[in-house]
Amino acid sequence: xxxxxxxxxxxxxxxxxxxxxxxxxxxxxxxxxxxxxxxxxxxxxxxxxxxxxxxxxxxxxxxxxxxxxxxxxxxxxxxxxxxxxxxxxxxxxxxxxxxxxxxxxxxxxxxxxxxxxxxxxxxxxxxxxxxxxxxxxxxxxxxxx
Amino acid sequence: xxxxxxxxxxxxxxxxxxxxxxxxxxxxxxxxxxxxxxxxxxxxxxxxxxxxxxxxxxxxxxxxxxxxxxxxxxxxxxxxxxxxxxxxxxxxxxxxxxxxxxxxxxxxxxxxxxxxxxxxxxxxxxxxxxxxxxxxxxxxxxxxx
Numbered sequence: 001x002x003x004x005x006x007x008x009x010x011x012x013x014x015x016x017x018x019x020x021x022x023x024x025x026x027x028x029x030x031x032x033x034x035x036x037x038x039x040x041x042x043x044x045x046x047x048x049x050x051x052x053x054x055x056x057x058x059x060x061x062x063x064x065x066x067x068x069x070x071x072x073x074x075x076x077x078x079x080x081x082x083x084x085x086x087x088x089x090x091x092x093x094x095x096x097x098x099x100x101x102x103x104x105x106x107x108x109x110x111x112x113x114x115x116x117x118x119x120x121x122x123x124x125x126x127x128x129x130x131x132x133x134x135x136x137x138x139x140x141x142x143x144x145x
Numbered sequence: 146x147x148x149x150x151x152x153x154x155x156x157x158x159x160x161x162x163x164x165x166x167x168x169x170x171x172x173x174x175x176x177x178x179x180x181x182x183x184x185x186x187x188x189x190x191x192x193x194x195x196x197x198x199x200x201x202x203x204x205x206x207x208x209x210x211x212x213x214x215x216x217x218x219x220x221x222x223x224x225x226x227x228x229x230x231x232x233x234x235x236x237x238x239x240x241x242x243x244x245x246x247x248x249x250x251x252x253x254x255x256x257x258x259x260x261x262x263x264x265x266x267x268x269x270x271x272x273x274x275x276x277x278x279x280x281x282x283x284x285x286x287x288x289x290x
Contacts, residue, residue: 041206048193048202048230057193061186063286084229084250085193105229108253141208 001121004028005097008073011038011051012127018043021138022127025051025074027059027091029066035059042138051075052082056089067091075124077104087112097124101132146266149173150242153218156183156196157272163188166283167272170196170219172204172236174211180204187283196220197227201234212236220269222249232257242269246277 001009004026011024015038027035037054040046049057052074067089072078077099078086086094086109093115099106106116132139146154149171156169160183172180182199185191194202197219212234217223222244223231231239231254238260244251251261277284 045206046202047204047206047234048198053193057191059192061190061192061286079229080232081226081230084224084232085226087225087229089192141206 001119001123004033004071004073005075005095005119005121005124007033007036008051008075008097009123009127011036011055012075012124015039015043015051016127016131022131023051023074023076025055025072027055027070027072029070034062034066034070048081050079050082052078053085056085064090071095073097075121076128077102077106077118078109079104080108083109086114093117095119097121098128100125101128146264146268149178149216149218150220150240150264150266150269152178152181153196153220153242154268154272156181156200157220157269160184160188160196161272161276167276168196168219168221170200170217172200172215172217174215179207179211179215193226195224195227197223198230201230209235216240218242220266221273222247222251222263223254224249225253228254231259238262240264242266243273245270246273 007026008024012022016022020042021039024038026033035055035058037058038051040049071093073095075097083105096118152171153169157167161167165187166184169183171178180200180203182203184196185194216238218240220242228250241263
């Protein structure tokens with residue numbers, strides 16, 4: 001794993017240790033992490049703090065030019081909300097740990113010109129599959145059937 | 146204005162009084178407001194708390210069945226991030242105060258089966274146009290050219 005995906009993975013692991021859903025993200029600009037975060041659904045009862053959103057929030061208010069030249073790293077394929085945030089801010093490159101346990105809105109992102117790279121990283125996949133198997137009710141709580 | 150759009154408008158006005166961007170939203174389930182919010186970009190330096198996101202956050206963790214039967218009221222056409230959140234949570238009806246000062250992702254929402262109603266409410270339109278005219282740099286800060 002490269003250093004930035006490792007940082008996203010570490011965020012996910014931090015979330016897991018807190019009893020939360022293990023999804024983590026970092027935003028990289030000019031070779032430096034400007035925001036990092038992880039899913040806080042359990043920890044804060046939050047409906048909006050997914051890993052990507054938490055990283056965006058922690059990056060704070062940035063000018064459009066910074067977002068345009070940033071790369072978002074996320075351990076799991078981004079859902080509709082996080083993909084929408086990527087489109088809103090004009091982030092042009094997204095690197096995804098895996099999309100085997102959940103397929104997000106990659107097609108929508110591609111159709112809008114976002115460059116997507118999927119690493120199919122086995123550590124990311126195992127982390128998510130283990131979590132879903134151990135807490136299916138939490139995973140299915142909000143968007144489940 | 147009906148009572149729910151009025152509540153969204155009141156949220157927007159509250160944001161304006163706080164020195165913020167005047168966009169407000171409420172989420173209605175079973176004829177009752179279960180979440181309300183307004184844009185907090187200025188107040189909290191937040192990149193993710195748009196009116197709709199703040200209302201979702203304040204509604205707290207809800208089961209999928211509640212979102213599916215909820216109606217989102219928002220004073221302004223929802224951006225890509227907020228539209229993504231609407232899709233994520235499967236909210237099936239969105240009532241929009243106006244889309245003259247900003248056209249959000251209404252087409253995407255419609256293409257995914259979300260029912261959209263645009264009120265073209267003059268109070269909502271004037272509120273937004275006045276704000277953009279008075280603070281264009283704030284309006285253009287993050288997604289501007």
